[in-house]
Amino acid sequence: xxxxxxxxxxxxxxxxxxxxxxxxxxxxxxxxxxxxxxxxxxxxxxxxxxxxxxxxxxxxxxxxxxxxxxxxxxxxxxxxxxxxxxxxxxxxxxxxxxxxxxxxxxxxxxxxxxxxxxxxxxxxxxxxxxxxxxxxxxxxxxxxxxxxxxxxxxxxxxxxxxxxxxxxxxxxxxxxxxxxxxxxxxxxxxxxxxxxxxxxxxxxxxxxxxxxxxxxxxxxxxxxxxxxxxxxxxxxxxxxxxxxxxxxxxxxxxxxxxxxxxxxxxxxxxxxxxxxxxxxxxxxxxxxxxxxxxxxxxxxxxxxxxxxxxxxxxxxxxxxxxxxxxxxxxxxxxxxx
Amino acid sequence: xxxxxxxxxxxxxxxxxxxxxxxxxxxxxxxxxxxxxxxxxxxxxxxxxxxxxxxxxxxxxxxxxxxxxxxxxxxxxxxxxxxxxxxxxxxxxxxxxxxxxxxxxxxxxxxxxxxxxxxxxxxxxxxxxxxxxxxxxxxxxxxxxxxxxxxxxxxxxxxxxxxxxxxxxxxxxxxxxxxxxxxxxxxxxxxxxxxxxxxxxxxxxxxxxxxxxxxxxxxxxxxxxxxxxxxxxxxxxxxxxxxxxxxxxxxxxxxxxxxxxxxxxxxxxxxxxxxxxxxxxxxxxxxxxxxxxxxxxxxxxxxxxxxxxxxxxxxxxxxxxxxxxxxxxxxxxxxxx
Numbered sequence: 114x115x116x117x118x119x120x121x122x123x124x125x126x127x128x129x130x131x132x133x134x135x136x137x138x139x140x141x142x143x144x145x146x147x148x149x150x151x152x153x154x155x156x157x158x159x160x161x162x163x164x165x166x167x168x169x170x171x172x173x174x175x176x177x178x179x180x181x182x183x184x185x186x187x188x189x190x191x192x193x194x195x196x197x198x199x200x201x202x203x204x205x206x207x208x209x210x211x212x213x214x215x216x217x218x219x220x221x222x223x224x225x226x227x228x229x230x231x232x233x234x235x236x237x238x239x240x241x242x243x244x245x246x247x248x249x250x251x252x253x254x255x256x257x258x259x260x261x262x263x264x265x266x267x268x269x270x271x272x273x274x275x276x277x278x279x280x281x282x283x284x285x286x287x288x289x290x291x292x293x294x295x296x297x298x299x300x301x302x303x304x305x306x307x308x309x310x311x312x313x314x315x316x317x318x319x320x321x322x323x324x325x326x327x328x329x330x331x332x333x334x335x336x337x338x339x340x341x342x343x344x345x346x347x348x349x350x351x352x353x354x355x356x357x358x359x360x361x362x363x364x365x366x367x368x369x370x371x372x373x374x375x376x377x378x379x380x381x382x383x384x385x386x387x388x389x390x391x392x393x394x395x396x397x398x399x400x401x402x403x404x405x406x407x408x409x410x411x412x413x414x415x416x417x418x419x420x421x422x423x424x425x426x427x428x429x430x431x432x433x434x435x436x437x438x439x440x441x442x443x444x445x446x447x448x449x450x
Numbered sequence: 451x452x453x454x455x456x457x458x459x460x461x462x463x464x465x466x467x468x469x470x471x472x473x474x475x476x477x478x479x480x481x482x483x484x485x486x487x488x489x490x491x492x493x494x495x496x497x498x499x500x501x502x503x504x505x506x507x508x509x510x511x512x513x514x515x516x517x518x519x520x521x522x523x524x525x526x527x528x529x530x531x532x533x534x535x536x537x538x539x540x541x542x543x544x545x546x547x548x549x550x551x552x553x554x555x556x557x558x559x560x561x562x563x564x565x566x567x568x569x570x571x572x573x574x575x576x577x578x579x580x581x582x583x584x585x586x587x588x589x590x591x592x593x594x595x596x597x598x599x600x601x602x603x604x605x606x607x608x609x610x611x612x613x614x615x616x617x618x619x620x621x622x623x624x625x626x627x628x629x630x631x632x633x634x635x636x637x638x639x640x641x642x643x644x645x646x647x648x649x650x651x652x653x654x655x656x657x658x659x660x661x662x663x664x665x666x667x668x669x670x671x672x673x674x675x676x677x678x679x680x681x682x683x684x685x686x687x688x689x690x691x692x693x694x695x696x697x698x699x700x701x702x703x704x705x706x707x708x709x710x711x712x713x714x715x716x717x718x719x720x721x722x723x724x725x726x727x728x729x730x731x732x733x734x735x736x737x738x739x740x741x742x743x744x745x746x747x748x749x750x751x752x753x754x755x756x757x758x759x760x761x762x763x764x765x766x767x768x769x770x771x772x773x774x775x776x777x778x779x780x781x782x783x784x785x786x787x
Contacts (some may be wrong), residue, residue: 143510157644169720192543201767202781211617216555235703253684279660340716344715345711359715359716359718359719360719361719362716362719365716371713371714371716372713373713374682374711374712374713374714374715375711375712375715376708376709376710378681378696378711378712378715379696379699379702379708379727380727381696381725381726381727382696382699382727383506383727383729384725385548385726385727385728385729385732386726386727387724387725387726388718388725388726389718389722389723389724389725389729390713390716390717390718390720390721390722390723390724390726391719391722392719395722415518422641447533
């Protein structure tokens with residue numbers, strides 16, 4: 114089996130975007146993958162993840178993660194079936210999660226793949242609420258914000274992959290939840306399906322006014338996926354000792370200049386606020402704890418997994434472009450091969 | 451002794467200032483103080499503290515501390531000699547520290563005064579490096595920023611009562627220190643007397659450029675006493691996992707509108723920054739630990755106490771006005787009676 118090789122297509126970064134990515138940002142290539150050397154496997158991908166952080170890696174320059182090189186495959190989370198193996202611990206036919214991204218076949222070291230059990234939660238969950246976005250929500254709430262039962266939280270971008278998990282975990286843990294989102298459909302989803310205590314469309318007026326109306330008693334926690342105007346609005350609404358968790362800033366990923374900063378930042382002193390940015394991969398050691406807690410919540414329905422799935426490798430660039438727009442899909446964006 | 455009463459003058463808030471306080475902001479009054487009832491003492495003040503936080507309490511509205519009421523005495527730290535006592539635990543003649551502020555004589559409960567021993571450190575120190583400003587520096591560095599030996603710190607307003615203690619503690623603990631201040635004399639003081647590794651006058655150019663030049667390798671910690679432009683400059687200079695401690699914002703206390711916020715705030719995500727405001731009084735339980743550590747540092751000369759002392763109750767308003775200006779005195783401002 115270890116002698117096999119495969120024809121594969123892959124998606125590469127062709128050039129760095131100025132502002133929003135476009136078709137010309139990406140290039141498709143055909144390559145031959147394999148055979149695997151000792152300790153390696155070849156995976157036939159069946160599901161690929163499309164995540165906002167990928168936009169950040171398309172820029173040159175300093176970031177927490179190495180930027181994609183020009184010509185490099187758009188790596189990221191993916192799930193597939195092992196098609197060839199030269200690693201005794203992962204046999205052909207196993208389902209694995211890995212980070213080799215947008216390609217039909219991936220050659221990787223067995224230690225860079227994780228065998229997953231899709232009997233208790235579907236493969237989609239392992240790229241969503243049970244995967245990186247879910248762990249981002251969990252780390253942000255538990256480790257960074259240290260949320261407590263009875264507190265109130267405001268979640269921006271609450272209908273996205275991370276945001277929708279934040280809302281559900283916070284509700285499950287006994288918090289009062291206000292969510293913002295960018296379309297009426299998402300606001301309905303937050304209210305009716307995720308049972309947020311309040312939700313608003315952030316295009317309906319100044320976010321500060323919408324939030325003051327939705328959370329008149331103030332907030333203990335802010336979980337930001339959107340950036341820009343949301344932070345100033347959240348600062349204004351804070352109670353003493355509030356924690357503001359900066360997770361993402363999807364409203365500005367495509368921006369060519371930074372939006373104004375929060376003019377009310379010095380409220381942090383009298384109100385003793387803590388504002389913290391974080392990156393989920395710093396907390397990888399807590400993944401077993403996260404899995405132990407999250408798997409039963411998903412299996413029992415307390416956390417629902419919602420995805421938008423598009424078909425075919427060629428759909429991946431458009432899928433990424435779409436999640437960077439304010440009218441993006443609900444939940445996790447995936448590409449099925 | 452408990453039957454005694456005293457003629458006293460005191461300084462009250464006459465009206466709330468718009469912008470900078472002026473003479474008309476304050477009113478002087480003559481009152482009769484005492485005699486003390488059971489458990490009370492009368493203190494003849496000898497040294498009164500003048501602190502930037504007093505400006506915040508002159509505003510109406512929500513803050514961490516109750517604002518001064520119109521007509522209320524400008525309360526704050528003061529030291530004096532007990533002139534009459536109806537409390538057995540504090541005899542006449544004792545030197546006490548209290549918070550009854552700008553008046554010649556103060557009637558207070560004995561439990562609201564603390565007897566101090568001025569044999570190891572002078573009375574001035576108890577209102578400076580060994581008092582509230584010193585504990586503010588210590589809490590900000592040790593509890594909020596959790597500084598470590600070998601780190602680099604940027605201190606804004608580094609020649610003030612809090613800032614000068616931050617600089618000296620940070621040097622003593624093995625950090626590399628950059629300070630900013632508003633006059634050439636203060637910059638010299640930082641370099642030559644406090645042995646800051648670098649120091650600059652923040653009027654000499656954009657703070658971002660001055661800081662980038664003074665700390666080309668970046669900073670692990672920012673201790674902000676100034677606010678405004680300093681925060682954006684510090685954010686730009688942060689290393690990964692830097693902590694930004696917001697302690698004061700003297701540049702904006704007199705402002706009638708807020709300065710622009712830091713447009714680069716979302717650097718907090720990739721760099722995993724933590725921005726925290728704090729109020730020293732939340733940490734009162736740690737005062738014994740602070741005193742145990744600070745007293746030997748002052749007695750041994752590792753932390754030098756520098757004060758500007760003006761004479762007479764009538765000097766207090768001008769002293770407060772002066773410390774709110776960029777060309778303020780060096781070190782702690784005190785009024786001697």
